[in-house]
Amino acid sequence: MLSIKNLHANIDDKKILKGINLEIKPGEVHAIMGPNGSGKSTLASVLAGREDYEVTEGTVEFAGKDLLDLSPEERAGEGLFLAFQYPVEIPGLSTTNFIKTAVNEVRKYRGEEPLDAVAFLKLMKEKMAMVNIDQSLLSRSLNEGFSGGEKKRNEVFQMAMLQPKLAILDETDSGLDIDAIRIVANGVNKLRSKDNAVLVVTHYQRLLDYIVPDFVHVLYNGRIVKSGPKELAFELEEKGYDFIKNEFKVEA
Amino acid sequence: MNNELSAIEKTVLSDYKYGFVTEIEADEAPPGLNEDTIRFISAKKNEPEWMLEWRLKAYNHWLKMQEPSWANIKYDAINYQDIKYYSAPKQKKKVNSLDEIDPELRKTFEKLGISLDEQKRLSGVAIDAVIDSVSIGTTFKEQLAELGIIFCSISEAIQEHPELVKKYIGSVVPITDNYFSALNSAVFSDGSFCYIPKGVRCPMELSTYFRINAEGTGQFERTLLIADEGSYVSYLEGCTAPIRDENQLHAAVVELIAMENAEIKYSTVQNWYPGDKDGVGGIYNFVTKRGICQGAHSKISWTQVETGSSITWKYPSVILKGDHSVGEFYSVAVTNNHQQADTGTKMMHLGKNTRSRIVSKGISAGVSNNSYRGLVHVGKNAANARNFSQCDSLLLGDKCGAHTFPYIEVKNNTAVVEHEATTSKIGEDQIFYCNQRGIDTETAVALIINGFAKEVMNQLPMEFAVEAQKLLAISLEGSVG
Numbered sequence: 240m241l242s243i244k245n246l247h248a249n250i251d252d253k254k255i256l257k258g259i260n261l262e263i264k265p266g267e268v269h270a271i272m273g274p275n276g277s278g279k280s281t282l283a284s285v286l287a288g289r290e291d292y293e294v295t296e297g298t299v300e301f302a303g304k305d306l307l308d309l310s311p312e313e314r315a316g317e318g319l320f321l322a323f324q325y326p327v328e329i330p331g332l333s334t335t336n337f338i339k340t341a342v343n344e345v346r347k348y349r350g351e352e353p354l355d356a357v358a359f360l361k362l363m364k365e366k367m368a369m370v371n372i373d374q375s376l377l378s379r380s381l382n383e384g385f386s387g388g389e390k391k392r393n394e395v396f397q398m399a400m401l402q403p404k405l406a407i408l409d410e411t412d413s414g415l416d417i418d419a420i421r422i423v424a425n426g427v428n429k430l431r432s433k434d435n436a437v438l439v440v441t442h443y444q445r446l447l448d449y450i451v452p453d454f455v456h457v458l459y460n461g462r463i464v465k466s467g468p469k470e471l472a473f474e475l476e477e478k479g480y481d482f483i484k485n486e487f488k489v490e491a
Numbered sequence: 492m493n494n495e496l497s498a499i500e501k502t503v504l505s506d507y508k509y510g511f512v513t514e515i516e517a518d519e520a521p522p523g524l525n526e527d528t529i530r531f532i533s534a535k536k537n538e539p540e541w542m543l544e545w546r547l548k549a550y551n552h553w554l555k556m557q558e559p560s561w562a563n564i565k566y567d568a569i570n571y572q573d574i575k576y577y578s579a580p581k582q583k584k585k586v587n588s589l590d591e592i593d594p595e596l597r598k599t600f601e602k603l604g605i606s607l608d609e610q611k612r613l614s615g616v617a618i619d620a621v622i623d624s625v626s627i628g629t630t631f632k633e634q635l636a637e638l639g640i641i642f643c644s645i646s647e648a649i650q651e652h653p654e655l656v657k658k659y660i661g662s663v664v665p666i667t668d669n670y671f672s673a674l675n676s677a678v679f680s681d682g683s684f685c686y687i688p689k690g691v692r693c694p695m696e697l698s699t700y701f702r703i704n705a706e707g708t709g710q711f712e713r714t715l716l717i718a719d720e721g722s723y724v725s726y727l728e729g730c731t732a733p734i735r736d737e738n739q740l741h742a743a744v745v746e747l748i749a750m751e752n753a754e755i756k757y758s759t760v761q762n763w764y765p766g767d768k769d770g771v772g773g774i775y776n777f778v779t780k781r782g783i784c785q786g787a788h789s790k791i792s793w794t795q796v797e798t799g800s801s802i803t804w805k806y807p808s809v810i811l812k813g814d815h816s817v818g819e820f821y822s823v824a825v826t827n828n829h830q831q832a833d834t835g836t837k838m839m840h841l842g843k844n845t846r847s848r849i850v851s852k853g854i855s856a857g858v859s860n861n862s863y864r865g866l867v868h869v870g871k872n873a874a875n876a877r878n879f880s881q882c883d884s885l886l887l888g889d890k891c892g893a894h895t896f897p898y899i900e901v902k903n904n905t906a907v908v909e910h911e912a913t914t915s916k917i918g919e920d921q922i923f924y925c926n927q928r929g930i931d932t933e934t935a936v937a938l939i940i941n942g943f944a945k946e947v948m949n950q951l952p953m954e955f956a957v958e959a960q961k962l963l964a965i966s967l968e969g970s971v972g
Contacts, residue, residue, distance in 0.1 A: 287927050315929035327924040331942030340938060341928035348929060380942065397928065 240436055240456050241283060241286075241306075241405055246297035248285045255281045257461035258297070263405065266433040270447055271440045272472060273458035274480040279440045280324060282413040282458070287321040288314050314349030315341075318404030322394040322411050331380040334393065337381045338400050345401060368401040368428035388419035394416070395426040406430070407438045413445040424449030444476035459483050509731035509762065513580075513595055517967075520577035522707060524898045526550065532577050536646050536680070549666035549676030562833040563862040563894055564802050566738070566775065574740060575708040576678045582778055619644060619683045619699045621712060624677060631695065639688040642697055645713050648684035654862070655686055659717055663746040663810070664783050667943035672740040672779040677709045679744070682712035685723040687753075696952050699732035703774070709740040716746070716755035720786065725756040725952055729900035730763055731799070736772040738801060743778045751786025751813065756794070758951055759807075760959050761801035768857070770829025773801025784816030784842075792819040793836065794950040797961045801830055806864065809874075811845035818847040821947040825963060826859030826891070827939075835896075837863035839874035840906070849880040851942045854963075855891035862894040867910075871902040878907070883913040885943050887936070937964035 240384035241263040248256040255278045268403065273279050285292050286299065291445050299306040343353040343363075354362065367374065372392050380438065382390050391411055398406050398430055399434040408427065412420050427450050431437065439450055447455070447469065455472045457478075464487050465471065475483070520531050529550055533543040580595075585701075609897070618630040634643050641652060648656050648755075653751040683699040689697035703710045718724055735826065741763060749755050757780075766773025782791040793807035809818030838847035853861040861884065869876045884893030895912050917939055925935035940962050941948065949961055 289923055309605075309924065311548075311926035312929050312931050315927055320925050323924065327918070327920050329939055329942050331945035332938050337925075337928075337938065339582075340934065341930055344931070346928035372938055378776065401928070481771075 240302060241438075242298075244298045244300075245299065246282075246285070247295045247297060247301070248281060249293045249295055250281070250291055254460055255283065255292070259458075259463060260462065261437060261456065265404075265436055266431075267387060268358075268431065268437045268439065268450065268452045269449075269456050270452035270455045270469075270472065271438065271463075272444070272455060272475055274484065275353045278461045279442075279456045280409055283321060283407050283438075283440050286314075286407060287311060289320065300318040312344070313348065315401070315403075318343050318402075320398050320403035320406045322391070322398060322406065322408045324410040324413060326385075326390040328385075330383050330385045331446055332380045332381050334377045334379060338363075338397055340378075341397070355377065362400065365423050366396060369394050369429050370399050372396045383455055387414040388416075391419065391423050392426070393413060395423055395430075399426065400447070402408065402430075405436050405438065407440065408450075408452045409440050410442065412438070412441055412443060417445070420446060421449055431460055444472045447472045457483055459487055471487055500888065509764070512649055513598075518579045518892055519575055519708070522575045523572045524550075524574070524678065525924045528576050532678060533679055535577065536649070540650055541653075541657060542888075545661070548676050549673050551678055551679075552667055553670065553673035556673055558670050561951075562864070563860065563896070564831045564833050566802055566831075569616040569738075569740060569775070571674075571725040573707070577680055578708040579680075584688045586657070619697075621681055621683070621699060621701045627710070635695075636691075638691050638694070640691060640693055641684065641686040643684055644684040645679075645684045645715060646827070648715070652684070652686070655717065656684070656715065657716055658745065659748055660713070661746075663748060663783050664744050668772050669779060671777040672744050674745045675742050675779070676845065677714040679711045682714045682743070683716075683728075685716045685726065686723065687718045687720045687724045690721045691719075693724040694720065696725050696727055698727040699727070700729075701728065703730075703739055703741065707737070707739075709742065711741075712743045714743070714757060715747040716757070717748045718750060718755050720750045720788075721752045722750075723756075724756045725758070727758045727760070727952060727955055729760045730815070736767075738766075738773060738775055740775045740777070741800075743780075743907075745778070745780040745807075747780075747782030747791055748788035749782065749784050749791050749813075749816075751792070752788045752794075753786065754790040754794045755782060756952075757782070757807070759793075759797070759957060760962065761795065761797045761799050761803070762962060764801075765799045765830050766801035766828065770801065772955060773830070774799065776800035776803045776805065778803075778805040779890065780805060781810065781837075782808070782818075783810040784813045784818060784845075786816075787813040788815045789813050790817040790819075792817075792821070792950070794947065795834075796819040796821070796962065797824040797832060797834060800832075801901070803830075803832040803834050804832050806836055808839065810839045810841065811847065811876075812841045813845075814842040816842055818952075819844070820847075820849045820851070820865075821950045822851045822863075823854070823944040823947045823963065824852070824861055825854045826856070826861040826864075826929070828857040828859060830857075830859045832860070833862045833864055835863045837866040837868065838878060839871040840869040840878070842865075843874045844870070844876075845873055846877045847879075849878070849882075850946055851880075851882045851886045852947055853882070853893050854887070854940055854943065855884065855893050856887035858890045860892040860894070862896060864896040864898075866900070867908055869891065869903050869906040869908065873903050874905045876903065876906040876908075878909065880908075880967055881908045882910075882912040883943070884912075885940065885954040886914065886916045889916075903955065933964075958971060 243261040246259040403443045529546050664672050714916050762775035791809045811818050816836050824832045826832045853862045855861040863882045867878045882895050922935050
């Protein structure tokens with residue numbers, strides 16, 4: 240589904256990604272771990288198409304298309320979803336209105352008719368129950384005055400509404416207490432299926448207790464330096480990132 | 492970062508879709524302004540002597556006045572002798588009913604989305620259509636007359652209801668008030684008149700649609716609206732003009748009078764031609780709008796969505812004379828490209844326990860300048876006056892300006908006056924967040940600005956809120972978002 244080959248990316252001429260290779264197949268959950276500054280969030284942003292980053296080398300294929308050739312909204316239309324580390328506030332725009340616009344824009348991209356109010360409401364009720372989100376949150380301005388947990392839950396709700404092929408969770412656990420992490424993770428787990436994939440970007444192993452990955456990749460200094468089964472996450476938790484840093488110091 | 496900004500800027504280059512010209516022969520006065528011009532206009536309208544005298548008085552006063560220069564706007568001096576002060580579309584014969592209106596004119600309004608056919612018209616909206624210097628027709632007149640409501644052009648009111656016009660015209664905005672209102676008083680050629688009798692709740696929205704068509708003309712309309720004791724009316728005006736590379740002057744005067752327990756809600760969707768992206772052409776919109784809450788417990792509420800004009804200079808105000816009266820001002824002003832807006836309100840608290848509320852939202856894009864200028868005055872007898880003002884500015888890009896000039900004068904120590912102001916920039920983070928959800932940049936900008944302006948848009952009558960939302964989007968984008 241997603242095939243990243245030798246991906247290099249810069250920001251302001253500073254090299255951040257220095258040759259990423261990654262294959263994700265439908266139904267799989269991959270976790271990207273790594274110390275601060277290793278390039279985890281950059282990878283998530285580059286995949287979503289943030290223009291601050293310049294891709295200098297490499298290819299990314301997503302669902303049979305050249306991902307790097309698509310605008311951010313086209314990527315969303317193709318089924319790529321990014322759950323933001325810091326969801327943005329838009330005062331005066333109701334969350335429901337925002338999501339309705341998003342759902343119908345994605346449908347338009349796919350050549351589908353827009354959902355009418357009744358159909359949209361039905362879909363919303365169904366997904367609200369699934370990810371355990373309150374109606375009152377959705378009638379408020381988008382993310383405005385939301386707590387950290389509410390913002391992340393809103394991200395997962397949007398993911399449920401948009402039903403992406405690939406969901407990238409960028410540090411979704413940051414700033415959340417353990418109860419909030421569990422709620423958010425439960426939501427994500429309910430959305431897992433054999434047809435879609437999840438890429439979890441995280442600093443800590445604890446989120447992976449709830450969203451259990453099939454593969455764990457360690458990102459360090461712009462490269463994936465180690466890949467393995469879910470047990471690799473435990474090893475990292477136990478030893479800390481220093482052992483990675485020591486092991487790969489030479490290349491840094 | 493720079494790329495993202497240019498993406499926003501790209502979407503703010505707008506096309507003005509009302510810029511067509513109707514080919515119709517006009518009955519015009521030659522350019523220039525002197526007493527003869529005024530006599531010409533007055534004669535054309537077959538006005539009584541007192542009206543002509545009033546005009547001449549205004550003209551002679553205007554001659555002694557100086558064009559104001561205190562506003563935060565820049566423009567080349569206007570040559571008042573170059574302007575044509577009267578231009579009326581020539582109709583083949585006198586029109587007795589709406590069905591007889593020249594098809595060309597009817598088509599013009601249909602192209603603007605205004606149907607003069609009562610059957611096709613949005614139910615619940617009566618309309619007076621003004622093109623250049625004259626009203627060409629008013630819908631639903633008979634139905635309104637059954638309730639005693641007078642809704643017609645001001646020219647007709649001068650003929651049919653001279654006692655009302657004579658009593659109230661210039662009572663809120665005297666001819667000596669300011670340069671542009673004095674000019675208007677001298678040369679106004681048409682506009683709307685409305686009288687709501689005691690205790691009547693007007694069952695439909697009243698609306699005037701202004702259209703400038705002819706080249707080289709100015710439009711000077713006069714609106715007078717009187718709500719007698721215990722009555723209610725909601726009134727809306729809209730306006731457009733053709734694309735021309737000259738600047739055309741629009742200097743209107745609107746006077747509102749609310750008697751005891753009466754309420755007037757006055758909404759404006761202003762979409763005059765704003766000039767092109769290099770600042771060539773566009774309407775100079777110098778307008779004086781003022782209402783008086785004459786009686787106790789009366790209320791006047793102004794709502795304006797200002798997207799057009801190359802220059803906007805207007806301060807819809809309320810004189811809170813009656814005790815317990817309420818004044819409101821809700822405004823969204825959008826400036827793009829080279830547009831300049833200096834707009835706001837004056838709330839004059841004179842009576843006891845009077846309240847006012849000001850909500851102003853300025854949106855600036857391109858290299859435009861957008862200023863809020865407002866005065867809250869509390870007189871020495873205005874015990875327990877209360878004001879709340881909120882002025883928010885939103886910037887798109889980094890070459891535009893937002894300015895706030897609040898003035899507060901309080902002469903009674905029981906008054907409570909609050910002022911809040913914010914300035915924010917539309918963020919590339921907000922745009923990217925929308926993009927990532929499948930929403931393109933144009934639509935994202937529309938969502939963000941409509942969210943920003945929501946508090947004001949909510950004040951608009953239902954029938955127009957959707958249109959106004961689209962208009963906001965169009966003013967800032969290449970297409971409807």
